[in-house]
Amino acid sequence: MLYLLIFVALLILFVGFFIWTAIAGRRHQRRRHVLRAWVTVTIFVATVLYAEGLRYLYSFNKDAQTIHLPFAITSGVIFLVLVLLGWKLQSGNRFRVWHRAAVITFAVMLIPTTITGILLITTAAPR
Numbered sequence: 249m250l251y252l253l254i255f256v257a258l259l260i261l262f263v264g265f266f267i268w269t270a271i272a273g274r275r276h277q278r279r280r281h282v283l284r285a286w287v288t289v290t291i292f293v294a295t296v297l298y299a300e301g302l303r304y305l306y307s308f309n310k311d312a313q314t315i316h317l318p319f320a321i322t323s324g325v326i327f328l329v330l331v332l333l334g335w336k337l338q339s340g341n342r343f344r345v346w347h348r349a350a351v352i353t354f355a356v357m358l359i360p361t362t363i364t365g366i367l368l369i370t371t372a373a374p375r
């Protein structure tokens with residue numbers, strides 16, 4: 249139960265930092281933005297690793313897993329693209345529109361990923 253609570257806390261922390269990072273980006277506060285972005289990336293990696301650990305504590309419903317995984321994988325790939333585009337944006341403004349589009353796409357993808365993730369956890373059985 250504690251493990252699950254820490255996982256939920258990490259998720260909330262990630263969303264908070266993601267929004268805080270986006271605010272600095274929109275305000276053109278570049279140094280502040282990039283600093284917050286790397287903290288966000290670190291929290292993201294910790295959250296994914298923690299999610300992997302849930303497999304050892306819970307046995308997931310196969311159908312719920314089949315529904316959740318494509319959303320989770322797509323979100324992960326978009327996040328990686330978002331970070332790479334942010335990296336490129338540091339040396340060329342032409343990546344701005346793509347970085348922004350990746351941020352919006354990722355934010356939208358978080359909705360089905362979270363909903364299907366809740367379905368996965370609520371139908372899981374402790375091992």
Ligand code: HEM
Pocket residue numbers: 266267269270271273274275276277278281282284285286288289330331333334335336337338344347348351
């Ligand atoms: C981690 C999640 C991230 C979010 C949510 C995010 C969000 C944003 C947003 C909303 C903007 C404003 C774009 C616009 O003009 O509309 C922006 C700009 C920018 N981002 Fe990111 N970003 C992230 C990660 C990164 C990373 C990892 C880097 C670099 C390594 C980066 C570099 C930049 C740069 C250089 C700008 C331009 C800032 C300026 O105008 O001076 N971003 N970002």
